[in-house]
């Protein structure tokens with residue numbers, strides 16, 4: 066029987082520095098770990114600790130997995146100290162992915178903040194893989210400053226794609242910034258989507274998710290069409306340890322993606 | 337399945353037989369109750385069925401989800417669940433069996449089976465027994481159970497014992513024992529509850545005789561008596577309270593009330609550690625020389641930091657929220673997810689509480705606060 070706690074070794078092939086606090090790690094697992102976009106993995110620094118991350122690469126790339134990690138505490142600090150060639154342990158994938166088929170023939174609005182773009186990049190790459198299936202794809206992304214934007218190299222390419230519209234904002238612009246200035250929710254006033262025919266996918270820090278959701282509801286989006294990536298403390302990732310409880314749900318098993326409809330009545334959802 | 341009779345002497349013989357293949361455990365008297373002990377051949381005859389009247393102090397989960405257990409050593413050649421010696425546990429109670437149905441749903445859920453739990457579960461024979469008395473804190477009858485095991489009971493209760501959430505019958509957990517014993521004077525009535533139990537009897541068929549009608553009749557009388565006793569003890573607190581708790585807790589988020597109710601809680605975690613259905617744990621990584629380990633270690637939702645995320649955000653940052661969580665989990669979330677309560681009414685958390693909090697009073701206060 067498969068031991069769900071055991072690890073697959075994965076070598077860090079390449080490290081891309083995204084911002085002073087965020088790095089992307091390109092992992093080559095010993096055995097491939099097929100995942101659906103939106104599912105997450107647990108990454109172990111041997112002997113030190115473990116933390117959940119959502120792959121930021123396309124699920125169609127089977128031989129490597131990229132994770133984009135923000136330095137946020139004990140384990141992530143240790144990960145940031147590691148160099149290329151280091152071996153870590155991974156297990157997964159866990160949780161439910163995005164229900165991509167449900168989004169066919171719809172306008173898909175993607176709203177991301179900060180490192181929250183990590184899972185959304187994987188999602189975006191998945192949509193782009195069959196771009197004709199979607200009516201429109203719009204990406205709204207916000208970061209603190211232009212320096213804090215992740216995937217700086219990818220944006221110029223993405224901007225050239227015909228099926229994809231991109232709007233970006235920064236809280237605090239510098240002299241070279243020519244796009245929007247302000248919190249990411251201001252972008253939602255700019256995009257006009259067909260409400261009955263659209264879904265919105267949101268991922269970012271809790272405060273951003275809260276205000277983005279509020280704004281979307283104000284604009285008339287239905288709770289069942291808003292998909293939120295929920296963060297909770299996690300340990301096992303497989304619905305047994307109880308750490309990730311969100312009301313009656315376990316985020317690791319029933320999520321991490323929920324519609325706002327499913328969770329709107331739970332107290333403390335935004336912390 | 338069938339019911340048999342066996343004399344006390346023959347029963348001891350049977351247990352001695354089992355020593356070659358199994359480790360035998362039974363509750364043994366200590367100050368304030370009983371705890372499970374590994375038996376030796378010599379003290380078989382000393383298992384005191386008469387004095388071990390109700391559930392032990394330690395919960396049955398210690399046999400299946402131990403306090404700390406290494407689940408991986410991060411090596412390619414995996415430590416799969418090391419095959420442990422087969423075990424027989426004698427003398428567990430109805431509420432202990434009920435608790436296993438919660439643990440089974442968690443650790444044996446089809447998506448990810450915990451091989452460590454599964455292996456221990458499969459390698460263990462459960463010989464339960466009827467309660468001969470009840471603690472002041474026992475309230476199995478108020479959560480749909482009984483002080484005697486019933487095979488796959490899921491006892492249907494008062495006809496109004498239906499919640500808006502659960503439509504299909506009882507909220508009580510399913511029980512499955514291999515054999516169940518009822519002590520009657522100098523003999524046992526043995527009820528067979530599983531294939532494992534059946535095989536055990538068949539292999540030693542000469543020791544058993546068919547149970548007589550009168551004996552079964554006597555058992556029923558005893559059982560009814562015990563049931564009445566537990567119900568009598570819980571007159572102020574009734575099954576209705578548990579039922580309405582679910583609806584009331586959903587309807588409101590009363591922080592003032594919960595702050596008051598949790599005033600005496602000292603956050604020791606005794607209630608979750610001692611609870612037979614609490615399953616929360618933490619995986620702890622460690623290193624020893626060249627080796628790396630992951631240990632599955634009991635944890636508690638009552639501890640500050642249990643749900644803390646990077647950056648400090650914490651949905652259960654205040655004591656009253658953590659305190660409330662234990663009630664929500666057992667009487668609302670688990671019933672919604674599993675279809676039955678995650679409290680068996682064993683009363684252990686009441687006895688263990690350092691702040692002398694009686695959860696029946698808490699439930700009473702919440703439901704009468706309307």
Ligand SMILES: Cc1cc2nc3c(=O)[nH]c(=O)nc-3n(C[C@H](O)[C@H](O)[C@H](O)COP(=O)(O)OP(=O)(O)OC[C@H]3O[C@@H](n4cnc5c(N)ncnc54)[C@H](O)[C@@H]3O)c2cc1C
Pocket residue numbers: 105114115116117118119120132133134135136137138139140141142180183184295296297298299321640641642643644645646647648
């Ligand atoms: C499904 C999911 C996907 C995610 N994807 C990504 C991603 O793609 N990229 C990304 O950057 N992040 C992601 N995160 C967030 C990421 O998992 C966290 O940033 C990471 O776990 C932080 O770990 P840490 O040890 O560095 O932080 P810390 O703050 O040191 O540790 C947090 C953990 O340690 C414990 N802890 C630490 N200090 C204390 C204390 N004082 N008291 C009690 N407990 C304490 C907490 O219990 C908690 O488990 C994701 C999270 C989830 C749930």
Ligand code: SF4
Pocket residue numbers: 390391429430431432467469470471474475476477482483484566680681682683
């Ligand atoms: S709660 Fe019921 S089954 Fe459990 S020990 Fe008490 S009387 Fe027996």
Ligand code: SF4
Pocket residue numbers: 607610611612613614666678679680681682683684685686
């Ligand atoms: S909550 Fe208390 S009474 Fe209920 S099963 Fe757990 S320890 Fe027993």
Ligand code: FES
Pocket residue numbers: 298299300301302303304305306307308309310315316317318
């Ligand atoms: S992380 Fe263990 S139950 Fe979700």
